[in-house]
Amino acid sequence: MIRVTAIVTAVLAVTATSAPADETAPQDVKFEDLAVAASLTGKPGDPAAGRDVFKDRKLGNCLACHTNADMQKELFHGTVGPAMDGAGDRWEPAQLRAIITDAKQVFGEQTVMPGFYSLAVGKDVREDLVGKTILTAQQIEDVVAYVATLKE
Amino acid sequence: MRNRYAIVGLGALLAVATALPAAAEPVDDELVIDGQAMTVRTAAPEGHPFDELLSGWLFREAETRELEADSFQNPGMLYVDRGADIWNAVDGTMGKSCASCHDDAADTMKGIAANYPKWDADAKRPINIELQIDKCRVENMGAEAYKFDTPDQKALTTYIKHQSLGTPVAVDLSQGDLQSWWDRGKDIYYTRTGQLNFACASCHEANSGQYIRADHLSQGQANGFPTYRLKQADMVSLHNRFRGCIRDTRAEFPKAFSDELMALEVYVTWRGTGLSVETPAVRQ
Numbered sequence: 537m538i539r540v541t542a543i544v545t546a547v548l549a550v551t552a553t554s555a556p557a558d559e560t561a562p563q564d565v566k567f568e569d570l571a572v573a574a575s576l577t578g579k580p581g582d583p584a585a586g587r588d589v590f591k592d593r594k595l596g597n598c599l600a601c602h603t604n605a606d607m608q609k610e611l612f613h614g615t616v617g618p619a620m621d622g623a624g625d626r627w628e629p630a631q632l633r634a635i636i637t638d639a640k641q642v643f644g645e646q647t648v649m650p651g652f653y654s655l656a657v658g659k660d661v662r663e664d665l666v667g668k669t670i671l672t673a674q675q676i677e678d679v680v681a682y683v684a685t686l687k688e
Numbered sequence: 689m690r691n692r693y694a695i696v697g698l699g700a701l702l703a704v705a706t707a708l709p710a711a712a713e714p715v716d717d718e719l720v721i722d723g724q725a726m727t728v729r730t731a732a733p734e735g736h737p738f739d740e741l742l743s744g745w746l747f748r749e750a751e752t753r754e755l756e757a758d759s760f761q762n763p764g765m766l767y768v769d770r771g772a773d774i775w776n777a778v779d780g781t782m783g784k785s786c787a788s789c790h791d792d793a794a795d796t797m798k799g800i801a802a803n804y805p806k807w808d809a810d811a812k813r814p815i816n817i818e819l820q821i822d823k824c825r826v827e828n829m830g831a832e833a834y835k836f837d838t839p840d841q842k843a844l845t846t847y848i849k850h851q852s853l854g855t856p857v858a859v860d861l862s863q864g865d866l867q868s869w870w871d872r873g874k875d876i877y878y879t880r881t882g883q884l885n886f887a888c889a890s891c892h893e894a895n896s897g898q899y900i901r902a903d904h905l906s907q908g909q910a911n912g913f914p915t916y917r918l919k920q921a922d923m924v925s926l927h928n929r930f931r932g933c934i935r936d937t938r939a940e941f942p943k944a945f946s947d948e949l950m951a952l953e954v955y956v957t958w959r960g961t962g963l964s965v966e967t968p969a970v971r972q
């Protein structure tokens with residue numbers, strides 16, 4: 537347990553120094569009522585950039601688990617998570633921000649969805665990724681802006 | 689606070705479940721290899737999280753399934769042939785081959801690999817086919833242990849396991865301390881690793897039957913290993929696949945035949961109890 541705490545502290549220290557001053561660091565994101573009200577960057581997200589992050593296998597790779605009718609030209613939509621069609625009707629941007637930042641804060645520990653801007657990760661994280669989040673704060677904002685456009 | 693999240697979370701998950709596309713079912717098909725029927729579906733042993741165990745063969749596309757069903761087309765059979773040559777080749781300082789002691793593998797190795805991993809009383813840890821081969825080479829042949837995943841190691845392992853084709857997997861956990869290694873393997877199976885924070889169970893238990901991109905998630909059974917994997921166009925050993933899966937969670941991965949992966953092999957093999965050995969299986 538002491539070892540875990542030490543690692544967590546070290547991880548936090550690394551990120552705290554790497555996050556730009558105007559961005560909310562992962563450990564400072566405030567979840568209230570299953571939502572994150574404030575933008576992580578103070579800047580609006582770019583839906584077009586978010587669309588790229590959504591399908592890029594090296595970035596969000598959201599399509600690996602979610603089908604998305606807006607991306608019918610892309611092959612191989614996964615089915616692990618719910619379809620994205622109409623997600624912008626079902627969720628407010630603040631809720632989308634919470635889910636994409638750290639889905640376990642919304643759906644509980646059992647969800648398989650990774651925390652894309654969270655340092656509460658699995659053990660033995662690859663050395664070069666320790667203290668790093670899957671996406672940047674701005675990429676989270678971009679994906680939030682994109683998913684919010686998915687209305688039926 | 690945590691409880692409230694959990695309750696709301698459950699509600700959200702239930703709501704989500706109804707919106708899910710129907711899980712793509714594994715096919716209802718029968719696998720017959722060289723006239724021999726394989727058990728690709730069977731009732732799970734007591735204490736298993738699933739009711740029914742399914743071979744990964746049922747989750748693959750029709751063309752892939754056909755490749756395995758036809759020994760003349762199965763690319764893994766080249767490894768079986770190579771393994772047969774190694775079986776009969778003298779190696780090491782004692783001037784012996786496998787056949788010098790074990791004669792015809794078709795008789796002496798028949799059904800043997802279906803009961804591995806076993807307990808190794810000398811090493812006081814589980815032993816699998818690869819390690820059993822090494823033990824024999826070092827102690828009885830005066831040859832060196834194979835380096836992990838060398839083609840000869842994969843070929844000889846494939847050849848020996850192939851002598852159990854069709855035999856149901858049955859690990860005897862009452863041997864030595866095998867049960868405690870099973871316990872440890874179970875812990876590892878449910879431990880989330882890496883930046884993506886996935887356990888084995890995240891994909892192969894909670895989401896078996898779903899798709900990640902083009903990959904139809906099977907139950908992650910070990911009964912077909914070493915297996916010919918089309919993606920890699922090569923034979924893939926079980927520990928290679930363990931490491932690949934853990935790597936894909938963006939984690940550092942254990943060494944082949946380490947305590948962690950031996951424990952995982954004991955547990956994962958048990959999860960396929962009753963399925964036929966299919967080595968060399970063909971997978972995506």
